[in-house]
Amino acid sequence: MASITLDNVGKVYPGGTRAIGDVNIQIADGEFIVLVGPSGCGKSTLLRMVAGLETITDGEIRIGDKVVNKVEPADRDIAMVFQNYALYPHMSVRQNLAYGLKNRRTPKAEIDRRVNDAAEILQIGQFLDRKPRALSGGQRQRVAMGRAIVREPAAFLFDEPLSNLDAKLRVTMRLEIKELQKRLGTTSLYVTHDQLEAMTLADRLVVLNAGRIEQIGTPLEVYRKPASTFVAGFIGSPAMNLIDARAVPYLPGTAHAGTVGIRPEDLTVAADGPIEMQVQAVEELGAQRLVHGHTAGEAITITMPPTAPLSDTLRLTAAQDKLHLFDRQSGARIE
Amino acid sequence: MKRTIFSNQLLPWLLLAPQLAITFIFFLWPAGQAIWQSFLREDAFGIKTSFVGLANFRALVDSPEYMNSLQVTAVFAVSVTLLSMGVSLLMAVSVDRMLRSSRIYTTLLVWPYAVAPAVAGILWWFIFNPTIGVLPYALDLIGYDWNHIQNPNQAMGLVVIASAWKQISYNFLFFVAGLQAIPASLREAAAIDGAGPIRRFFDITFPLLSPTTFFLLVVNIVYAMFDTFGVIDATTEGGPAQATNIMVYKVYFDGFVGQNIGSSAAQSVVLMLLVIALTVVQFRWVEKKVEY
């Protein structure tokens, strides 16, 4: 077990393109950190830099107290779970689990013990002598996790481990990963593009955009106080409404802001509400209803109970403490 | 391009060493020697060699024998290619119609691939043997006199048949694969549009098969030019009267039997240029694929 520190970490490709810039993250021992962002934001690259699969051009990465910038992946005491699992197709599940230990010259009895423990935790005992191709997607996923567990590493690195599974299995495995991490208490760094997955798994979220950190915080902090318009639009579903402040001059306290953000669930229908919304489309989700429309040319979406009355025009209101204000130029939050 | 690589610098050279050593010693160095020797000429006693510039090449151009060899090679390569590809295509189209029996036909048609060109030559030499062969006997019955030992055209016919025979399996397998790659829906659509089997073949199948056909065209020409040495040497030895003296055979004969190193080297250089041209065609043109 160990903490992981990223100190001004950056990466510039030989061609001069910057992939990652000025990343600072302190991960405490046992913490579950999720790197989240749209595809191409550099989150996988950052994870692979921690793993030692990509070179680091600036800054310093420490695992525990040890600077690992130039250390081989095998010597970093980390284990990784890949998106496509990367199980060795010609080896049985048992051999897959044991391979890393064997290369480290772990005694035979110790290997057997760890493999059996991992198999029990993950309930893959009956598959130990099968080849990966004889397993279902969910089972392969468990074997990939098992390969990480048997190593008893200082940290787990997960690279979108659930994105090859169907939606239902994804939810089950998500819960299992969370539970497993709690139980083992191993420091974990997890990459995903799915903000829901990020919210549910993370002790703390790191939101990345274009190779830079937009915000670090607990899921609720990030949700309640998004640090920028990017985070505001990325975290939460349906996404926060981001309205040009000039379209809603009547909202109190917004005079100095460029953009006003209001979450769909914070906009409520009220006969005397200041915002007038022209309804364009309605999506029935069963438990609630999404209503899309616009006000003064700005698109907005609200959620409402499925039984509430609908009309072509709705009057809406929002509590002042539910308004998020952002700077017009930088997009940064204004308190 | 791999995303992840190993960083060792010495190891890759150790891994490449055997291949590079053999390539250098047995390929690049002799090829360089051939080029160098093509500019030299030995005197009659093989004691003194002198640099003669392009004289060996000029001598080739002026040599009626070499010009004859070029012509023989062209006739031979074209005949082998057409005969072998034609027969193979016919077989492949027929097999493509078969469901259950295609495997057994395939087995019965692919084995000649494994026969050495020299052995193929011996077999056909025996079948066409003017005194005891089966085919001259049969031809004699219909009043045709076969004697490839004296008749240049018949000699050419013999080496063409022997060479084409061996290549049928190869062409057949690639044609079958090419035919199977054509979606059945296209032919079905054509059938619904009222095209009969023969029309369908010429309008749909053959055009869509053109990448395979073109690829095989190049491969067969290369085969006929370079891999048929054994056929010639085991049968006609270039005769009668130079009628089957293809370029590869002439290089060997002039170099080893005739001991004319300078001329043989110049011929080697010409052949190298030909192979390079054919390889470039194969890689450039085939890469792009003749397709619609």
Place this chain on the structure above:
Amino acid sequence: MIENRPGLNILSHLVLILGVVVVGLPLWVAFVASTHTATDFMSGTIPLLPGPHLIENYSRMLDSGVSTSGTPPVARMMLNSLIMALAIALGKIAISILSAFAIVYFRFPLRGLAFWCIFVTLMLPVEVRIVPTFQVVAGLGLLNSYAGLSIPLIASATATFLFRQVFLTMPDELVEAARIDGAGPMKFFRDILLPLSRTNMAALFVILFIYGWNQYLWPLLITTDAQYYTIVAGIKRMADAVDGLPQWHLVMATAVMAMLPPVAVVIGMQKLFVKGLVETEK
């Protein structure tokens, strides 16, 4: 098949049967001839049905051969052919898989040049550099040796390209997982790459074995000692009988024996053979 046309099906079968017969004719004639005695050919044409001398002819060739032609017994020549074919096939696979590994999984200066050196061998078949290659091999003292028969032929661009292609299609994550699991390059090569390339190696082996067995010009050039004659090259020396007419029944018995191993390989391993043939042409 799109519509049911019995006529067309019968025609197809006829074409194929005719094809099979034409393709098989030389083999049949050779086999028949190899089961007769020399006197059976004196009547003018050869018989069309097998005779009773099969075992006699074949065992004679295997054991003693035809002394007048200066060739050793066929058993000896087949052994030589087998050694050459195995050395060429295994040698080519070994050096090609190593070079492909170096080219795909490492970045080093002059990598492009190394790649081109290998590529160039495609354009330099033995046939176009006969005399100088012979001189090199003679200079190295490799005439009349198994090394001389095989080593000059084991450089192969085709096999290297095949393995390169195989490696390129393997997922990157496999190397990454192996690196995290503590495997260095050679361990990765041995534990992951080699086992995963097994079927490709087998398919390639079939093709290369045939290639090696069927070599003609090269053994003809560098063997003058009958002890090193290979069967494919020896057969021609036998057909060029010194005392006039070749002994056709014995030559044909030899020809059948020369064909047997590679043909058996093609028919017995048809699937691998087709795979190898198609892959090496990519």
